[in-house]
Amino acid sequence: xxxxxxxxxxxxxxxxxxxxxxxxxxxxxxxxxxxxxxxxxxxxxxxxxxxxxxxxxxxxxxxxxxxxxxxxxxxxxxxxxxxxxxxxxxxxxxxxxxxxxxxxxxxxxxxxxxx
Amino acid sequence: xxxxxxxxxxxxxxxxxxxxxxxxxxxxxxxxxxxxxxxxxxxxxxxxxxxxxxxxxxxxxxxxxxxxxxxxxxxxxxxxxxxxxxxxxxxxxxxxxxxxxxxxxxxxxxxxxx
Numbered sequence: 001x002x003x004x005x006x007x008x009x010x011x012x013x014x015x016x017x018x019x020x021x022x023x024x025x026x027x028x029x030x031x032x033x034x035x036x037x038x039x040x041x042x043x044x045x046x047x048x049x050x051x052x053x054x055x056x057x058x059x060x061x062x063x064x065x066x067x068x069x070x071x072x073x074x075x076x077x078x079x080x081x082x083x084x085x086x087x088x089x090x091x092x093x094x095x096x097x098x099x100x101x102x103x104x105x106x107x108x109x110x111x112x113x114x115x
Numbered sequence: 116x117x118x119x120x121x122x123x124x125x126x127x128x129x130x131x132x133x134x135x136x137x138x139x140x141x142x143x144x145x146x147x148x149x150x151x152x153x154x155x156x157x158x159x160x161x162x163x164x165x166x167x168x169x170x171x172x173x174x175x176x177x178x179x180x181x182x183x184x185x186x187x188x189x190x191x192x193x194x195x196x197x198x199x200x201x202x203x204x205x206x207x208x209x210x211x212x213x214x215x216x217x218x219x220x221x222x223x224x225x226x227x228x229x
Contacts, residue, residue, distance in 0.1 A: 033215040044118070044119070044206075044220045044221055044222040044223070045206070047217045047219075050217060052215060091158065095215065099171070100163055100170055100171030101146075101163070101214055101216075102171060103150070103158075103160060105150075105159075107156070107157050108157075
């Protein structure tokens with residue numbers, strides 16, 4: 001079975017500072033993908049960043065980067081130079097072709113950026 | 116930028132009634148999904164749909180649920196006889212390809228069963 005755990009229900013960060021959101025997962029599969037989605041208040045979920053398990057290099061997208069530790073099954077998201085628009089719920093998600101490419105989500109971390 | 120849309124944004128129904136939740140996926144996408152999130156819980160997969168048939172479904176997706184793509188644009192989720200525990204946020208998603216690809220999510224329909 002695939003599980004995703006986000007142990008931080010809520011976090012806050014000062015504007016322009018850096019924050020790291022944690023995510024761990026459990027799977028016995030070798031081929032899988034990991035995602036971070038952002039859901040601003042009253043808006044739909046949008047993709048922040050994606051990581052392929054067979055790639056050792058950590059994915060980056062502008063101010064967003066991940067620390068992918070495959071052996072530890074850890075996939076944390078780092079947000080640098082936090083902006084007010086980063087205030088949102090952040091979901092970590094796992095997908096593998098072996099279970100039909102459905103997403104398995106964590107419970108989410110509510111991030112508030114403080115001016 | 117193309118978006119997935121869902122209607123209605125909020126649906127209130129009486130227990131035992133049928134509801135149909137509607138989704139318009141992104142036009143050139145081929146794979147469609149429904150997820151739900153009960154308040155305070157994880158977003159859970161319900162069903163995936165490709166080439167006019169169900170690809171995968173979860174244990175939640177029992178005989179009370181059905182999906183349909185009645186025309187070239189809409190993708191619907193029907194719950195035949197709603198129960199109190201069906202109260203949740205229902206998200207539609209679509210993707211252009213399958214394995215490893217981003218799914219684009221709609222804003223959700225909040226279903227309240229009284």
